[in-house]
Amino acid sequence: MSKQSILNSIRQHKPDFGNKPQTTEPVRRPQCPAYDSPVAAFVDNVIAAGGEVIRCPHGEAAATLKAKFPEALNMTYPAVSGRFSPSTALEALNGVECVAFAGRFGVAENGAVWLEDSDLPHRILPFITQRLALMLDDSQIVPTMHEAYDRISLGATGYGVFISGPSKTADIEQSLVYGAHGAVSLTVILSEEKK
């Protein structure tokens, strides 16, 4: 294979951008102005991305989900998530109408919610479902993607994804259409902090 010849060619052609040494220092962060209310910004950005936000009192996320989507598969219940595994046939998943997960945290600046392997009994579930619901505590909103990556350890998981809004495309004359391939709608159920 060409690994050595490629690496040799890179060494032979090293660019000089004023000699940038490889550093293990954490990336320098531009000063980000603080949000007055990260939660309000998060809500605005989920809506701007085409999603819907339902606020609920602490401890009532599951009940709120059930009222909104009676058919939802709530993956925070082991009895529900236990019915699915990586070997579940795709045909059985393709008809799923609504799936709900507990999001790890949300990002104020763009309305994205983080999910990773241990939240997902089958990795395709958040995409193959017609409707996706993500439950989140409003104490779990970080301001920007910098803080988001502080909360994650990519080395400790197999797969992870930020989801902001429902699947969308504008490939036909720049007309925005929801539900290109993934979920047609996204609902974030945002619980108020425990008082």
Place this chain on the structure above:
Amino acid sequence: MDAHAKNARRFLKDEARADWHDETLWIVRKKRDNAAAAVEEWEALREEASHIKEEALANLDTLLEQFEKEAVKNGAKVLWAADAEEFNHHILGIIRHHKAVNVVKSKSMLTEECGMNDFLLKEGIEVVDTDLGERIIQFRHEAPSHIVLPAIHLKKEEIGETFHEKLGTDKGASDPVYLTHAARLHLRQKFLAADIAMTGVNFAVAETGSVVVCTNEGNADMGVQAAKVQIHCMGIEKIVPRQADLGVFTRLLARNATGQPVTTYTSHYMKPKTGGTMYVVIVDNGRSRHLGQPKYAGSLKCIRCGGCMNTCPVFRRSGGHSYGYVIPGPIGSILAPERSKTGCPDLPFASSLCGSCSNVCPVKIDIHGQLYCWRQDLTRQGKTALTKRLAMKVTGKILASAALYDFAGAAGRWAVGHLPKSLLYMPLNVWGKGRELPVPPKESFKQWYLKNRKNTAM
């Protein structure tokens, strides 16, 4: 030699379409401006992104080795390809090894660059492109005309016609919601049947062996999570050193591409799924040599947001297909002379050098500066058109001599005032195509100055 100009002329014949293309991309540019302006620290982010990419390119050998080590530790298989041919054979080898029949692919400009779809088709394997825009142009046997908006050159009526023929949608139907839904049903069957899913790569993190893919449609994940085998294809320049660097790039990419604060899905692939296989194919194909060109290595910082295309007055009014290189627009015009087979020596001239591309570039590539350098280098190498070289030589002589300059000015003023239109706008006057010559002044500025201001103290 002047392929771009000829292709652009063809594009401009359909005036209504050309205007629509121009205006639509300008709207995308304005969305980008709003998104960028909403981030107070935008300029500092660009500066940091440029710095990280330069650091990565200066240490590419060690970072690639680190990436491979971490990816293998995660359970992925890493392959290396020196050129397009080796890349295509790797992919064919993987397909044969897994006895795969159905292959789906989300957007990857690298596979376009390597001509992979055509190569595999000759081997009897039809790869299904799953990005809606790419599926549309695949049905029509066309190339993408924009790296982020691959079907931006088409009108919905044409897409409706194509879908009627290929997917059986109603004749004459052109509603984007209806057509998108038809594509969703069609491609969902392809996802469910996929043996192998391929993706491009937006960022590869050396520290954790992760590949990151950004989509709005969710097609990368529908494919990758459905198929047993996943293949991620990346150029060597996609490396970033650390996980934390993603914080900088994910803030810039979508804002600069479409004006969204982030793409709908930002997917991080580390380990294969239970019972699955994950490949990462690392491709050089001219990149390492490009790295050694001091004037041009900076173009390898590109994160493929397409921002320079949306802002470029030439791109907006000539369309992506007129460039004739896999990556069109300003960034393509500085990549092509180094990397394309033909060298595309006319592309650095397909620019007004207004500098708007450099101003919007999220990783601060000096795009218009490189375009300017390429013009000189290509002319010195004798690769530009003879008429252009002769004209430049004559112009150079005239501008170097005061007497010749005075004479040429007087002759020009006389000619525009006296010669018949047929002679003034003869084919050799390329400038006069689509432009009106100005009314000539009676005298030159020099003559006016000598008469009116010679004795005035400045």
